[in-house]
Amino acid sequence: xxxxxxxxxxxxxxxxxFDPAQTLLCGQCFRWGRTPSGFAGVVRGRALELTxxxxxxxxxxxxxxxxxFFLHYFALDEDYEAIQRRLCRSKRLAACVEQAPGIRILHxxxxxxxLSFIISQNNNIPRIRGIVxxxxxxxxxxxxxxxxxxxxxxxxxxxxxxxxxxxxxxxxAGYLLDAARRVADGRLDPAALAKLPTAAARAVLMExxxxxxxxxxxxxxxxxxxxxxxxMDVWMKRAMARxxxxxxxxxxxxxxxxxxxxxxDAERADADRSRADAAAVTGL
DNA sequence: GACCAGGCGTCTT
DNA sequence: AAGACGCATGGT
Numbered sequence: 001x002x003x004x005x006x007x008x009x010x011x012x013x014x015x016x017x018f019d020p021a022q023t024l025l026c027g028q029c030f031r032w033g034r035t036p037s038g039f040a041g042v043v044r045g046r047a048l049e050l051t052x053x054x055x056x057x058x059x060x061x062x063x064x065x066x067x068x069f070f071l072h073y074f075a076l077d078e079d080y081e082a083i084q085r086r087l088c089r090s091k092r093l094a095a096c097v098e099q100a101p102g103i104r105i106l107h108x109x110x111x112x113x114x115l116s117f118i119i120s121q122n123n124n125i126p127r128i129r130g131i132v133x134x135x136x137x138x139x140x141x142x143x144x145x146x147x148x149x150x151x152x153x154x155x156x157x158x159x160x161x162x163x164x165x166x167x168x169x170x171x172x173a174g175y176l177l178d179a180a181r182r183v184a185d186g187r188l189d190p191a192a193l194a195k196l197p198t199a200a201a202r203a204v205l206m207e208x209x210x211x212x213x214x215x216x217x218x219x220x221x222x223x224x225x226x227x228x229x230x231x232m233d234v235w236m237k238r239a240m241a242r243x244x245x246x247x248x249x250x251x252x253x254x255x256x257x258x259x260x261x262x263x264x265d266a267e268r269a270d271a272d273r274s275r276a277d278a279a280a281v282t283g284l
Numbered sequence: 285g286a287c288c289a290g291g292c293g294t295c296t297t
Numbered sequence: 298a299a300g301a302c303g304c305a306t307g308g309t
Contacts, residue, residue, distance in 0.1 A: 027290070121291040127307055170305025175292085212292050
């Protein structure tokens with residue numbers, strides 16, 4: 001991989017697909033947003049700005065000694081053409097890839113993924129983002145320019161449930177507290193989970209209140225690098241079963257489940273389009 | 285003002 | 298094992 005670092009700017013000559021809007025606004029992460037010139041987000045306590053132009057990936061805010069971490073975060077150290085070829089062996093995933101060919105699965109930090117996807121349950125993306133933002137502002141370390149790191153497990157675990165009321169997360173507050181306390185005291189340890197087979201890791205994750213199969217799969221995929229757990233596959237089946245309990249109509253063949261839901265969310269975030277516009281995208 | 289949102293826990297059958 | 302329901306909050 002071809003990259004250079006100079007004056008705080010990391011430049012990478014992109015190989016293979018990478019679309020920052022599809023990747024950062026699709027709902028796999030909740031702390032990235034658009035700026036006039038590109039995208040801004042906070043990752044691992046670093047305020048980052050990203051622009052992609054003409055196949056050149058340009059990132060500011062990453063210290064030089066953390067370049068390998070951030071290359072991996074953005075999955076730029078992976079052969080995505082090969083990954084997509086593998087995904088396309090499944091017909092449904094091929095449809096996902098076709099609908100959102102520029103998505104890369106980010107390699108995010110475990111605790112942030114865990115709490116973010118607990119927050120996500122029975123919730124919508126704008127509000128998820130709001131709750132995550134309040135969580136960071138309220139309990140994360142300030143990193144300058146009015147921005148905050150994602151809080152540590154200890155910072156969350158030290159709160160009472162009442163003290164988390166400012167999140168306005170509703171009944172999820174207790175779940176967040178249980179999760180944070182488990183991570184803080186070592187009952188839930190990403191290093192230990194990494195050594196377990198995926199099914200065993202999932203079972204451990206689901207011991208915490210508010211972590212069911214969906215949240216666990218998202219944590220495995222987004223926070224523990226278990227690419228064989230692919231919500232783009234598993235959850236699509238359920239979404240389709242819900243939407244089409246009596247079998248899929250022909251028009252739904254274009255409906256590529258989660259990947260198109262990614263598109264749906266990206267479209268909404270981009271252009272504030274109406275539900276009807278999104279329906280046109282998904283064919284529903 | 286309804287309806288619903290990338291679930292989950294709990295209580296029924 | 299599978300279905301029904303409530304859950305707190307706010308976006309649309």
